[in-house]
Amino acid sequence: MTAFVQQMVLGLLIGGLYGLAAAGLSLVFGVLKVLNVAHGQLIMLGGYGAFWLGALAGFDPFAALTLVIPGALAFGAVLYWTLFAWVVRASEETRVKNSLLIGFGLALALDALAVRLWTADERSITTSYAGAVVSVGGIAIPLVRLASLVLAGALIGGVHLLLLRTRWGRAIRATAEDWEAALLTGIDVRRAYLLAFAIGTALAGAAGTLVSVGYSVSPSIGLEWTLKALVVVVLAGLGSMPGTFVGGLVLGLAEAAAAWGFGGPYREMVGLVLFFVVLVARPQGLFAR
Amino acid sequence: MLEVEGLEASYGSFRVLSGVTLEVRPGEIVALLGPNGAGKTTLIRCIAGLLRPRAGAMRWEGWPLGQAEAHTVVERGVAVVPEGRRLFGSMSVEENLALGAFAPRARRGEASRLEGVYAIFPVLRERRRQLVRALSGGQQQMVAIGRALMADPRLLVLDEPSLGLAPRLVESIFGLLREINRGGVSILLVEQNVHAALALAHRGYILEAGRVAAEGQGSVLLNDAHVRRAYLGPLAR
Numbered sequence: 001m002t003a004f005v006q007q008m009v010l011g012l013l014i015g016g017l018y019g020l021a022a023a024g025l026s027l028v029f030g031v032l033k034v035l036n037v038a039h040g041q042l043i044m045l046g047g048y049g050a051f052w053l054g055a056l057a058g059f060d061p062f063a064a065l066t067l068v069i070p071g072a073l074a075f076g077a078v079l080y081w082t083l084f085a086w087v088v089r090a091s092e093e094t095r096v097k098n099s100l101l102i103g104f105g106l107a108l109a110l111d112a113l114a115v116r117l118w119t120a121d122e123r124s125i126t127t128s129y130a131g132a133v134v135s136v137g138g139i140a141i142p143l144v145r146l147a148s149l150v151l152a153g154a155l156i157g158g159v160h161l162l163l164l165r166t167r168w169g170r171a172i173r174a175t176a177e178d179w180e181a182a183l184l185t186g187i188d189v190r191r192a193y194l195l196a197f198a199i200g201t202a203l204a205g206a207a208g209t210l211v212s213v214g215y216s217v218s219p220s221i222g223l224e225w226t227l228k229a230l231v232v233v234v235l236a237g238l239g240s241m242p243g244t245f246v247g248g249l250v251l252g253l254a255e256a257a258a259a260w261g262f263g264g265p266y267r268e269m270v271g272l273v274l275f276f277v278v279l280v281a282r283p284q285g286l287f288a289r
Numbered sequence: 290m291l292e293v294e295g296l297e298a299s300y301g302s303f304r305v306l307s308g309v310t311l312e313v314r315p316g317e318i319v320a321l322l323g324p325n326g327a328g329k330t331t332l333i334r335c336i337a338g339l340l341r342p343r344a345g346a347m348r349w350e351g352w353p354l355g356q357a358e359a360h361t362v363v364e365r366g367v368a369v370v371p372e373g374r375r376l377f378g379s380m381s382v383e384e385n386l387a388l389g390a391f392a393p394r395a396r397r398g399e400a401s402r403l404e405g406v407y408a409i410f411p412v413l414r415e416r417r418r419q420l421v422r423a424l425s426g427g428q429q430q431m432v433a434i435g436r437a438l439m440a441d442p443r444l445l446v447l448d449e450p451s452l453g454l455a456p457r458l459v460e461s462i463f464g465l466l467r468e469i470n471r472g473g474v475s476i477l478l479v480e481q482n483v484h485a486a487l488a489l490a491h492r493g494y495i496l497e498a499g500r501v502a503a504e505g506q507g508s509v510l511l512n513d514a515h516v517r518r519a520y521l522g523p524l525a526r
Contacts, residue, residue, distance in 0.1 A: 167391070170380075170384060170387065170388060171388070171391060173377070173379075173380065174377050174380070174388050177377045177378070177379060177380075178375055178377065180339060180371070180375065181371065181375035181376070181377065182388075183337075183338070183339065183359040183360050184337060184339075184359065184363065184368075184369050184371060184375070185363065185388045185389055185391050185392075185436065185440070186360050186361075186363035186364055186391045186392030186395065186440060187360055187388070187391050188358075188360045189360070239379070
């Protein structure tokens with residue numbers, strides 16, 4: 001029993017990162033109607049960004065977030081202007097085709113760049129408090145991962161409030177719902193796209209930082225994280241940041257349960273099964289309004 | 290005020306407008322009538338900046354409209370109530386109205402204009418926290434007009450505001466349009482409801498197959514033999 005609970009706790013902890021990884025993908029997909037298949041690579045870059053800040057400048061990984069997030073915002077803005085701004089207003093067929101090509105191209109380029117810069121080795125940030133654990137009734141909770149879960153929830157909550165309460169947040173939601181109607185109310189929808197993409201990239205950067213401290217990064221993790229994020233987006237549906245966070249937790253728990261019940265290899269399968277079942281039974285997602 | 294001259298527009302190779310000329314003068318209500326497919330909505334999309342015309346000129350208070358970015362048209366004082374209302378259904382009434390005042394110029398005096406919209410449509414004040422998609426068709430039309438008024442327009446362009454509404458509701462909406470016009474807002478009204486539109490409008494244009502087929506004062510158009518035959522039916526009195 002304890003072993004099961006322990007597994008589920010660890011599943012919940014990584015689930016928070018799944019939620020954070022998916023939040024950025026969901027925002028970009030919901031607003032730009034572009035599936036950024038290089039989203040996992042952006043997470044990977046965020047992880048290496050924090051790793052570099054630690055290795056070269058001695059930054060604590062959690063403190064590095066304060067630099068990684070603005071850096072990722074700016075990087076996202078550049079990516080939008082150079083790559084994605086060309087396709088967002090193209091006809092649907094062109095947009096889908098070209099954005100996938102751009103995304104896969106970007107993913108390959110970033111993978112290769114990461115191998116050049118950081119080699120193919122797995123990296124992880126080790127801190128003085130890395131091994132710290134709180135024990136609750138025989139269940140060990142790694143502190144770093146717990147902090148990551150809380151931070152992931154806080155970041156998603158922050159973006160949620162930004163979208164809900166601010167003028168441009170409302171404009172982004174309006175653009176997601178009906179971009180022509182948004183134009184008619186005087187919203188510069190291109191700026192709404194830019195903001196959404198930049199925020200989505202910042203969320204990816206933050207997720208990568210937390211991955212590099214609680215887990216590990218290597219140049220090849222991009223695709224894996226894109227898939228995890230995609231599963232969560234399908235699970236949760238578009239349009240709700242808190243729903244996406246819960247979707248991440250659900251995936252984390254489902255993976256842990258599968259690994260405990262059927263053995264480790266089934267961990268990676270359960271997400272795809274969920275993906276399939278949700279698409280068939282409730283294609284709008286569990287939490288979409 | 291609004292001048293459209295020789296406007297041509299097409300979707301791909303399909304030409305919809307072939308040389309439309311019309312104008313809206315300060316303080317006027319102008320009706321734009323015509324059968325489905327005549328190009329009425331296309332003309333509005335050109336004015337709103339959603340579609341680039343192929344040829345011709347459009348000026349709004351002397352400012353060229355044809356090449357303008359859509360979001361800057363509102364800023365200049367032209368607000369459009371699109372066909373089918375196009376509200377943000379997952380947002381509340383108040384959020385929809387607030388989005389109407391998104392343009393920088395419209396943000397000044399937003400609070401007092403919101404009061405003005407609630408004064409015209411009191412039911413919206415009661416429903417302000419409700420999601421728009423939970424409202425009736427008539428109330429949604431009020432939100433759509435209210436959202437456009439929040440932009441503090443000098444020209445209000447409406448694309449078939451009577452569509453899908455019960456006749457009594459249409460009457461009250463048209464009555465409110467007259468009120469809004471008396472408040473100093475010019476109106477370009479696209480309608481299928483020829484009788485009601487011409488009764489409200491100072492002048493009207495009949496658009497047919499992408500051209501202006503007839504124009505004149507509302508009452509004159511209403512009595513025009515061609516208009517009567519084509520739009521009011523043989524039994525029209």
